[in-house]
């Protein structure tokens with residue numbers, strides 16, 4: 001008991017105010033509850049991870065694609081302008097096919113209608129297969145109850161190739177800091193329909209650069225909204241009026257933006273919208289930004305909308 005008390009003494013400054021005023025016994029009770037909650041949570045996470053890996057194993061062994069050619073890059077039809085610009089990494093041609101909607105957000109026609117339709121069919125085929133095999137479809141992230149992770153059913157290699165062949169050439173010159181050295185991705189679709197998910201809250205992506213391509217369908221509303229690029233330190237600050245704008249989707253059209261460009265999706269008012277999202281990441285960028293185990297001392301970087309000149313980290 002004596003040693004626990006001395007532990008408690010050393011922890012005192014880190015305990016919440018309301019716990020500090022409790023008796024030693026109550027403090028011990030509070031701490032053991034906290035620890036067992038933490039253990040339960042950890043066990044649940046481990047079990048979920050195991051189940052996820054097992055599901056991926058079954059999918060890899062048993063899932064039969066609907067459109068086999070989508071699993072090879074040459075099976076994806078991109079628009080002529082896009083493929084021509086990218087083929088020779090011709091910056092003038094790449095610039096020419098891009099529309100800069102507002103600072104840092106670019107659009108261009110990327111995927112043919114046929115590839116968009118086939119991707120939607122493949123996702124629905126996979127979801128039906130999961131249902132028939134009583135497997136849970138993993139959702140892209142905590143914000144979506146619908147949609148699917150494309151990397152889960154065999155599209156990871158082709159999406160990696162897509163990132164290297166098509167996204168990297170654009171991001172290299174569009175985003176001189178964050179757009180370099182993309183080396184991994186999270187590829188998924190988001191899906192909206194009345195009665196299901198209808199919008200997406202304000203957030204930043206876990207990516208250096210994001211490509212968002214509208215695959216379908218027929219819908220109204222659901223515009224993307226943007227509210228300025230921010231670093232970790234400034235992510236909760238108010239946007240300036242000039243940083244706020246909406247962007248309408250069009251089937252086949254892709255939107256490039258940095259992951260730290262705060263955004264979301266407005267309410268869908270009718271129909272069905274499904275978009276392909278590639279969160280492209282750079283381990284090199286992440287390492288360069290990290291500050292030991294935390295980001296609290298990192299100075300505000302130049303790409304942040306609130307950058308105000310060089311500062312000294314302390």
Ligand SMILES: O=C(O)CCC(=O)C(=O)O
Nearest residue numbers: 190200205212265275277
């Ligand atoms: O609904 C959309 O098109 C945006 C999706 C998005 O921002 C995301 O999944 O990170």
Ligand SMILES: [Fe+2]
Nearest residue numbers: 203204205263
């Ligand atoms: Fe996003």
